[in-house]
Amino acid sequence: GENVEQHPSTLSVQEGDSAVIKCTYSDSASNYFPWYKQELGKGPQLIIDIRSNVGEKKDQRIAVTLNKTAKHFSLHITETQPEDSAVYFCAATGNFGNEKLTFGTGTRLTIIP
């Protein structure tokens, strides 16, 4: 089955600086890679996703890059703000015929004012 590794487990960044979280996956058949943000006491919420036919996707201050050859993908947050403080999870899954999403172990991001 799929195995997703996520690094780092904790990350502290000065407000206004950029944050990068990296994930690797094992199953070359995986083709959908979402990122979730989990605030304290809440369920995870999708913030951005990327499919395997795309190398990069941006949405305002967040972006995700995918390298299918190396089987890794990254989340980039620019101009970080205090409200970006949360736990971030990457995940990977196949599309057709694969109903299960495999999650990384999470990164606790702290933005220092």
Added chain:
Amino acid sequence: NAGVTQTPKFRILKIGQSMTLQCTQDMNHNYMYWYRQDPGMGLKLIYYSVGAGITDKGEVPNGYNVSRSTTEDFPLRLELAAPSQTSVYFCATRRDLVSGNTIYFGEGSWLTVV
């Protein structure tokens, strides 16, 4: 539109007791999932369902049971609760594999077994 609703939010169980975590969705999604999240860990899949009447095991199904008699409801049953089942439980839904991959999570149920 409530989305994914989980009850109860918090529960303390004694070892050996049984209980059911309820999950209801109003989005008419085919796929439903139960995950558990242990401190500092990712989400582990317990059980999932691809439609009413169909359920399947995930990574960590031991000690749990599920049923899916309707599209809306996907209860998770804990039989003979053990301290190892102390965790946060999340129910999630997904429309299907064709029209969308987005998974929507409930707010979570905090369970402590003492």
